Amino acid sequence: MTSQTSSPALDSNAGDRAPRDEVNRPEILPLMGNEAIARGAWEAGVRVAAAYPGTPSTEIMESLARFPAEDVKAEWATNEKVALDVAIGASFSGARALTSMKHVGLNVAADALMSQTYIGVNGGLVLVVCDDPGIHSSQNEQDTRIYGQLAMVPVLEPSDAQEALDFTRLAFDLSERFDTPVIVRGTTRLSHTRSLVQIGERTEKPSLGFNENPQKNVMIPGHARLRHSALFKREEQLRQYFEESDLIRWEQGSQPIGIVTLSTAYTYVKELLPQAHVLKLGASYPLPENKLREFCDSVERVIVVEELEPIVENEMKLMGLNVEGKSLFPREGEFSTDVIRAGFEKAGILPASRSRPELFVQAMPRPPLLCAGCPHTGAYMALRALDARVSGDIGCYTLAAVEPLKAIDTTVAMGSSIANATGMALTGTETRPIVATIGDSTFLHAGIPPLINAVYNQVNITVVLLDNHITAMTGGQDHPGTGRNLRGEAVHKVDYEDLIRSLGITWIKKIDAYNMGNVYQYLREATLHKGVAVVIMDRPCVLDPVKIKGSSFRVNQEACTGCQTCMNLGCPSLSWTDELFEGHRKVKIDESSCIGCSLCAQVSSTNCILPVEAFETNG
Amino acid sequence: MAESMPSRAPRRTDKTPPAPAIQVAEKPVNVLVVGVGGQGVIMVSKVLATLCQRQGYQVKQSEVHGMAKRGGSVFSHVRFGETVYSPTIPLGEADVLVALEWAEGLRWLSYLKPETGIFIADTQQIVPPFACRNRQHGAGSGYARETVADVIAQVANCYAINAGQIAQELGNSKAGNTMLLGMMSTTLDFPADDWREAIRMFAPPKAIDINMQAFERGRDWVETHDPADLDPNQGGDQPAPIVEVMHEAEFELPVINRAWCKRCDICVKFCPERCLSLDEEQIAVLHAPEKCTLCRICERLCPDFAIDLKYKH
Numbered sequence: 057m058t059s060q061t062s063s064p065a066l067d068s069n070a071g072d073r074a075p076r077d078e079v080n081r082p083e084i085l086p087l088m089g090n091e092a093i094a095r096g097a098w099e100a101g102v103r104v105a106a107a108y109p110g111t112p113s114t115e116i117m118e119s120l121a122r123f124p125a126e127d128v129k130a131e132w133a134t135n136e137k138v139a140l141d142v143a144i145g146a147s148f149s150g151a152r153a154l155t156s157m158k159h160v161g162l163n164v165a166a167d168a169l170m171s172q173t174y175i176g177v178n179g180g181l182v183l184v185v186c187d188d189p190g191i192h193s194s195q196n197e198q199d200t201r202i203y204g205q206l207a208m209v210p211v212l213e214p215s216d217a218q219e220a221l222d223f224t225r226l227a228f229d230l231s232e233r234f235d236t237p238v239i240v241r242g243t244t245r246l247s248h249t250r251s252l253v254q255i256g257e258r259t260e261k262p263s264l265g266f267n268e269n270p271q272k273n274v275m276i277p278g279h280a281r282l283r284h285s286a287l288f289k290r291e292e293q294l295r296q297y298f299e300e301s302d303l304i305r306w307e308q309g310s311q312p313i314g315i316v317t318l319s320t321a322y323t324y325v326k327e328l329l330p331q332a333h334v335l336k337l338g339a340s341y342p343l344p345e346n347k348l349r350e351f352c353d354s355v356e357r358v359i360v361v362e363e364l365e366p367i368v369e370n371e372m373k374l375m376g377l378n379v380e381g382k383s384l385f386p387r388e389g390e391f392s393t394d395v396i397r398a399g400f401e402k403a404g405i406l407p408a409s410r411s412r413p414e415l416f417v418q419a420m421p422r423p424p425l426l427c428a429g430c431p432h433t434g435a436y437m438a439l440r441a442l443d444a445r446v447s448g449d450i451g452c453y454t455l456a457a458v459e460p461l462k463a464i465d466t467t468v469a470m471g472s473s474i475a476n477a478t479g480m481a482l483t484g485t486e487t488r489p490i491v492a493t494i495g496d497s498t499f500l501h502a503g504i505p506p507l508i509n510a511v512y513n514q515v516n517i518t519v520v521l522l523d524n525h526i527t528a529m530t531g532g533q534d535h536p537g538t539g540r541n542l543r544g545e546a547v548h549k550v551d552y553e554d555l556i557r558s559l560g561i562t563w564i565k566k567i568d569a570y571n572m573g574n575v576y577q578y579l580r581e582a583t584l585h586k587g588v589a590v591v592i593m594d595r596p597c598v599l600d601p602v603k604i605k606g607s608s609f610r611v612n613q614e615a616c617t618g619c620q621t622c623m624n625l626g627c628p629s630l631s632w633t634d635e636l637f638e639g640h641r642k643v644k645i646d647e648s649s650c651i652g653c654s655l656c657a658q659v660s661s662t663n664c665i666l667p668v669e670a671f672e673t674n675g
Numbered sequence: 676m677a678e679s680m681p682s683r684a685p686r687r688t689d690k691t692p693p694a695p696a697i698q699v700a701e702k703p704v705n706v707l708v709v710g711v712g713g714q715g716v717i718m719v720s721k722v723l724a725t726l727c728q729r730q731g732y733q734v735k736q737s738e739v740h741g742m743a744k745r746g747g748s749v750f751s752h753v754r755f756g757e758t759v760y761s762p763t764i765p766l767g768e769a770d771v772l773v774a775l776e777w778a779e780g781l782r783w784l785s786y787l788k789p790e791t792g793i794f795i796a797d798t799q800q801i802v803p804p805f806a807c808r809n810r811q812h813g814a815g816s817g818y819a820r821e822t823v824a825d826v827i828a829q830v831a832n833c834y835a836i837n838a839g840q841i842a843q844e845l846g847n848s849k850a851g852n853t854m855l856l857g858m859m860s861t862t863l864d865f866p867a868d869d870w871r872e873a874i875r876m877f878a879p880p881k882a883i884d885i886n887m888q889a890f891e892r893g894r895d896w897v898e899t900h901d902p903a904d905l906d907p908n909q910g911g912d913q914p915a916p917i918v919e920v921m922h923e924a925e926f927e928l929p930v931i932n933r934a935w936c937k938r939c940d941i942c943v944k945f946c947p948e949r950c951l952s953l954d955e956e957q958i959a960v961l962h963a964p965e966k967c968t969l970c971r972i973c974e975r976l977c978p979d980f981a982i983d984l985k986y987k988h
Contacts, residue, residue: 086728086736112739192739216735216762249737249762252728323760393765412767413789415829419782420819422711422803424747441944459808619972620810620947628746631802632816639812639924640970661945661972 087253089246092217093184094119095253096224097154098128100180101261104146105130106139108501109530110158111193112247113186117156118533121542127258132533132542135470135501136161140168140183147181148273150264152228156184159200160469164502166203169237171275173207174283176235176290178267180228186242189363190390193244193529195450195469197388199364200241204341208287210294211239211341212303215322217251223303223338225256234294241340243363245320245390295342303338304347313405314355316348316368316379321361324396328406343371352377359384359403363391426455428629429604429651431524431569431595435493436463437625437659438576439520442583444491445480449473449503451495452529453522460626464493471502474510474519481515489583493520497527497535500550504559510588511560518582519590521552522569524597532600556590563587569595572658598651606652608668609645615664616642622656622665630656697770697793697863703733703756704863705764709783710775711801712749715852718877719773720751722856726873727755730865737762746803748779771862773855776801777835778819784830793832795858797851798823799839810948810968812924834858834897842889847882850889857893867894926969926984933958935981942973942982 087095094116097105105128107117120130133139136157146153157165162185169183185203188194204211212227214220220242227238271279298304309332317325318337325334335351337343340362352358352372360369360381369381384399385391400406426433436456439446440463448454448464449472457464466476477492494503499521510517527533534540539549556564563585567574575593582589598604613633618640622630629650632641645656647668657665697704706723710716717738724736738751752763764786772787774780774796787794806817823835836858838851853874860870871890878886938957950963951973959982961967974982 086724086734244739245737245762248739249735250724251735251759251762252733320762323762326760392763393761393768397765412785413829415784416825417781417784417821417829418819420778420803420817421805422746422748422778422782423805424712425804427746440949460804617970617972617975619970620968621945621972623804623807624947626804628804630804630807632807636813638926638969638971640810640968641807641814641816661976 084252084254086250087217087221087255088115088248088250089214089217089220089242090115090186090248091119092220092253093156093224093240093242094123095255096221097182097184097228098123099221099256099258100225100228101152101259102128102154102182102228103151103179103261103263104128104143105154105156106133106142107156108133108136108139108161109497109527109533110136110161110186111530112188112244113156113158113161113184113242114530114533115247116184116186117542120154125543130542132535134536136165137168140165140172143181143183144168144172147177147179149179149266151179152181152261153179154182154184156186158194159185159187159198160194160196161185162200162203163198164470166207169203169207169209172237173209174275174280174287175273176283176286177231177237178264179261180231181237182224182227182231182240183237184224184240184242186244186247187364188244190244192390195467197364199367200239201340201367202365204239204241205367207237208291209237209239209341210234210339211241212339213241213319213337214246215318215320215336216246217249217253219338220246221253221255226303228261230294230297234290234297236290236294241319243320243390291342295344298339298342298344299346301338301344304344305334305336305338306347306351307334307336309333312356314351314358315361316351316358316372317361318368319363321363321391321396324391324393325361327393328397328400337368340368343368345375348372348375348377352379359405361385361391361396361399364388423458424455425626425628426452426461427598428627428649429598429653429655431593431597431653432456432522433461433625433627433653434569434572434575434655435520435522435579435593436461437655438572438579439463439491439493441576442491442579443488444518444579444583445486445488447473447476447480447490447492449492449494449498450529451498451522453493453495460624470498471506473506474503474517475506477517477519478506478510478513478515481517482513489518490516491518491520491579491583493522495528496521496523496525496537496552497533499552500536504555507556507561507588507590508559515588516586517588518579518585519588520579521556521590521592523552523592523594526597526600528597528600532597534601538601552592561588561590563589564592565590566592566594569593570653570655572655598653604651608647608650608652609654609657609665610647610668610671611643611645612664612666612671613642613644615662617662617664618642619661621659621661625655625659627656701757703754703759705769706753706771706773706859706863707750707764707769707783707786708753708773708775709748709750709779711779712746714749714775714801715849716749716751716775719775719852719856720753722873722877723753723859724755725876726865726869727753729869729873732756733759735759735762748782750783771795771859773859775852775855780835781819781821781826784826787830789831791831793862794826794830794834795855795862796826796833796835797838797855798835799837799851810970812969834900836896838889838893841892842885845885845888845892847885850882850885853878853886853889854893854896857890857895858897859893860890861894861897924969925987926971927987928964928967928969929961929973929982929984931959931961932981932983935979937979937981939978941976941978945972945976947972 139155143153143155185200212223214223231238314333358379366382432453448467473492537550618637629646635642708720727734732755734755769786780796827833838854842850943951948966950966
């Protein structure tokens with residue numbers, strides 16, 4: 057089979073694939089951590105892969121989809137639990153399977169993982185989970201390693217792109233050898249750092265076929281009790297394996313200090329203390345107790361450097377080992393060379409760094425914004441005017457929670473908005489109209505059960521479905537509502553109106569999100585409706601799948617009174633001129649970024665914003 | 676164009692030697708590229724990373740995705756050398772800071788090496804709506820106030836020019852990034868032809884000529900430019916400081932004639948500060964006078980002339 061040795065180029069810069077002969081031999085490529093993970097899975101012979109997009113994990117599945125479809129079926133799933141269940145199904149059928157997700161995605165998928173760990177695997181099953189220390193683009197910074205302990209599944213911890221490839225590849229072998237799902241844990245810094253990676257070839261793994269074994273595959277209480285015991289044996293076998301494995305690397309040093317570290321924290325330690333003894337843990341669960349004891353006995357002082365929770369530190373303390381860790385380093389936020397240096401300085405290992413000359417520069421805040429022409433803007437402008445109590449959800453539109461729109465009161469987790477609104481309505485104390493706002497992709501992810509529940513429990517709420525025809529926040533991924541799958545093939549497109557009507561909702565309006573009058577009018581009507589009302593805001597995202605750029609608008613400087621009504625939209629194309637009218641700044645529009653959505657012209661109180669053509673025809 | 680191209684600056688004298696090209700030593704070389712989402716920060720760092728890789732160095736290029744497209748602050752760390760561990764640059768350790776936008780350069784200035792760091796900046800300003808939030812009478816923009824002269828006084832080496840504008844004169848404002856690459860090429864010890872080749876790899880085929888011109892302009896400018904000679908009060912190569920005009924408000928707070936108000940709600944809906952509301956009798960009231968900026972929109976839009984802002988004098 058040609059595909060056994062094929063290895064298509066995985067250079068994200070090159071959109072088209074290089075001829076197979078040319079890329080057949082092993083070579084070194086600059087790969088982002090996420091691309092390396094995808095490459096490792098492909099080399100390991102993965103046959104089925106599924107995921108729901110989530111920063112920083114999104115590019116893993118996108119990279120896998122660049123490999124030939126005959127090698128791996130890579131797909132977007134509606135949510136992380138569905139994705140894991142798909143991968144579990146493939147494993148049942150004897151194929152190597154992978155699912156990738158961000159840290160909070162594992163909360164959604166945890167239900168399946170907790171049973172699957174009892175069942176084990178047939179084909180190798182790997183979960184890539186990317187944590188987000190520092191909360192660059194998430195709602196929390198939970199530590200996935202705790203799930204490893206809870207589910208008693210091994211957790212591998214790559215520190216750079218090369219290890220991301222190697223460890224992912226190895227994870228499939230470990231999964232089959234020890235009959236367990238395996239977690240490969242990344243971080244934002246691993247996922248989005250590009251470095252040189254030695255790539256290899258694909259090892260084809262034909263399906264093992266379905267393994268008929270009800271005692272192992274059907275988790276009823278009688279079977280589960282037996283399987284629970286098997287978990288403890290497996291944990292011990294894994295511990296023995298890690299005692300001897302190359303994944304646990306002892307790097308000899310010349311100082312009497314020993315550092316136990318893992319993941320990207322390792323790179324900061326090596327940068328600062330090249331002479332220390334380092335025990336690099338390529339796996340954080342289960343821990344190789346004998347190796348750790350031996351290491352601690354060989355040095356005078358042991359410090360554990362781990363990002364987020366003190367998991368290794370606490371385990372070592374339970375072993376009775378004398379170690380330091382979170383007394384020196386924070387339990388929150390992203391690590392960096394600076395953070396680790398401060399910890400080593402506190403420990404007296406590094407001399408206090410000299411103070412830097414103070415700079416007389418004031419940094420100006422530049423928070424992210426809804427894009428110029430974003431179809432979400434009008435809805436939140438109207439909701440603010442309606443003085444609604446708004447429960448928000450996860451997506452770009454969380455940016456409407458801050459000034460100047462400031463129209464979202466709560467944001468919890470994927471799909472929470474509708475049930476949160478239901479709860480607010482049930483208290484009966486809220487005097488303002490209660491509105492849940494949810495994006496199309498989030499609605500399909502976790503918004504449908506709470507919508508059924510709201511109808512079932514007969515509450516008066518309005519649900520605004522912000523349908524921008526894409527999963528926008530993560531960079532524009534398709535979903536079942538777009539009518540295209542991960543490989544861009546046409547598939548059935550979910551009809552939201554039919555779907556919502558079938559749940560028993562009678563008040564449904566689909567409106568153009570750029571028509572401010574309609575948006576305001578129908579939102580007002582919806583909030584007055586008794587029962588669940590749904591307003592579908594229909595407009596494509598301005599960035600994906602195609603960048604939209606229409607003819608722009610311009611401010612008639614003669615007519616602008618500096619009233620700032622348009623500035624309430626928070627549109628990045630709008631800024632001030634140096635001119636004042638009665639002490640207020642006049643506004644100008646950056647015509648290169650304005651896409652012509654006309655929202656500012658619609659809200660303008662003095663009719664001073666017009667299409668550029670209006671100025672040209674009038675001379 | 677002559678205004679913004681300081682060819683008037685004399686050639687370097689012996690008194691002000693150019694910053695020597697950075698050599699790759701035991702420690703990795705650190706280059707931080709910063710700007711605003713959509714400007715091409717990642718592309719600039721990719722060109723550099725590709726170039727370093729072709730010179731045979733280990734390279735790590737690190738950034739954070741997610742907010743990049745949404746007008747937020749964007750940065751990319753590029754580190755190269757014989758061995759590179761950490762993917763990110765510590766504070767005060769950047770050899771070169773390349774800023775595609777002026778205020779973003781200022782934000783990351785503390786990452787530069789105090790004694791030897793080289794600051795290469797495009798002085799173009801992208802003013803965010805966030806900086807246009809002060810509604811008080813006569814208030815100025817919240818955009819960064821530091822001028823090129825302020826920065827020259829504080830960093831070891833500073834090359835700042837309105838590259839975007841010069842590139843626009845060449846035919847494509849986006850080639851401003853390539854001009855900055857040209858400026859950077861004089862600070863790193865790689866052959867100029869290798870730079871040109873790396874840029875060719877990433878530039879769109881149609882724009883290669885303009886990008887090559889922009890690259891040479893950047894190189895020439897550093898060669899001929901003397902930072903010590905820059906007159907911050909002249910020429911177009913520094914951001915214009917934003918004038919702050921604060922003068923006394925000419926009006927008093929709106930007064931609502933309750934007898935004339937017909938409860939139409941127009942003023943409440945249009946008030947940009949949302950400081951008007953309807954009371955129990957559905958009559959408009961100014962419920963948050965402290966938020967009122969005296970914009971007079973309510974007065975102008977009231978169909979019944981029920982709202983009045985009186986002149987103070």
